[in-house]
Amino acid sequence: MRLLIFGNLGGQMASATRMAMERGAKVIHADDQATALDALRGGQAIDLVMVDVAENIKTLIQAMEREHISAPVIACGVKNDADAAVKAIKDGAREYIPLPPDPALIAAVLAAVTTEELDMVSTDPAMVKVVRLAEQIAPSDASIMITGESGTGKEVMARYVHTKSNRAIMPFVSVNCAAIPENLLESELFGHEKGAFTGALARRIGKFEEASGGTLLLDEISEMDVRLQAKLLRALQERVIDRVGGSKPVPVDLRIIATSNRNLADAVKEGTFREDLLFRLNVVNLALPALRDRPADILALSDHFAKKYAKANGFPLRPISEPARTRLMSAHWQGNVRELENTIHRAVLLASGPEIGPEALITPDGADFAAQAAPSSSAVQKAAMTAEAVTRALVGRTVAEVEQELILDTLDHCLGNRTHAANILGISIRTLRNKLNDYASQGVSVPQPGQARVMQAG
Structure with missing residues (x-):
């Protein structure tokens, strides 16, 4: 979580800051209200604001409300300053932490902030069953596979499991395996040493080390290259990683949660996903039902x-x-x-x-x-008749021809967005890229991101 400290960092306030950092919080300090508001307006959201009661808490909260900035504010002050504590609460502070700080109290506040916005909304029995299973296995360190269609809330469930775990106040780090090119994903996950490859001007800490002590989410893991899967398997088994270009292993302590909108058993049969890695990740499966x-x-x-x-x-x-x-x-x-x-x-x-x-x-x-809205019975009947006509039109054509037209039409519909097209087609983005490269080598027009296909004259 990201913590903003507003006020004098001398003495006891500095102790509270140090305790928060020891529990995985990333801390930003502001000496005045203008600097605090600049930090709150920044691109990276602030999860919690801790303010010295000596500062004007009321004007800070009013400024946050005017700019629609939503972050809980916690006031901090010396134990015997009861009047200041009451005033801080009246001015809008969520809680008051007495100083010198108590480590257990700091931990409780951080844990409460990380969980309060992540309560799962579930009343349907199908989802309640999944949430109960998630809560049951959250305190363990077992790897979890979360499956379900796109948009069902797989990442939200992963964060929920993290907040219910014993690692709740430690980092939660997410990596989208489908969004990062294959040649960069290894460095993103495991980091690299200076000079490991052209452009590696300094050591970089990867997501495994960044998440150490907490939880690492591998989103859409089915898109990970098989070669990299082998390195991931070693990291899971031995709890060590090798930075790219590194000479010695680096120990890590984290929990792995992986997600996929594909059937990984089918991917294993296709040879695009390692069976031993699937067994290692799929200790518990949380299958999210479609809405x-x-x-x-x-x-x-x-x-x-x-x-x-x-x-x-x-x-x-x-x-x-x-x-x-x-x-x-x-x-x-x-x-x-x-x-x-x-x-x-x-x-x-x-x-x-x-x-x-x-x-x-x-x-x-x-x-x-x-x-x-859901189609009426007459609409369904009409659609069935249309489908029959389409089927008849396909007779006499090869499977390859039909597949090519389907892929290109879907990509055209998605304005060249390969990730969306792959999700609709039910194939991996890697498979889609390979087919598009084949089509392009044959001189076929392939839509580029943000573009519609240029139809060729017959």
């Missing part, structure tokens, strides 16, 4: 997001009207919880009356949200 398979959570999540984004944008909390709730329940939610969250976020911004009505439920491009 359409946990319908009792739709309205609970909608209310949660409405409250969250009203607070984040400084808007009054508006209840979701009954017609809007009916429409939310009728949607298919192909994008799962992520799609629902974005829909409610837009609705909070667009609602104008005392309630969030159905008119505020629109798609990102402004279209009527009703079009996203």
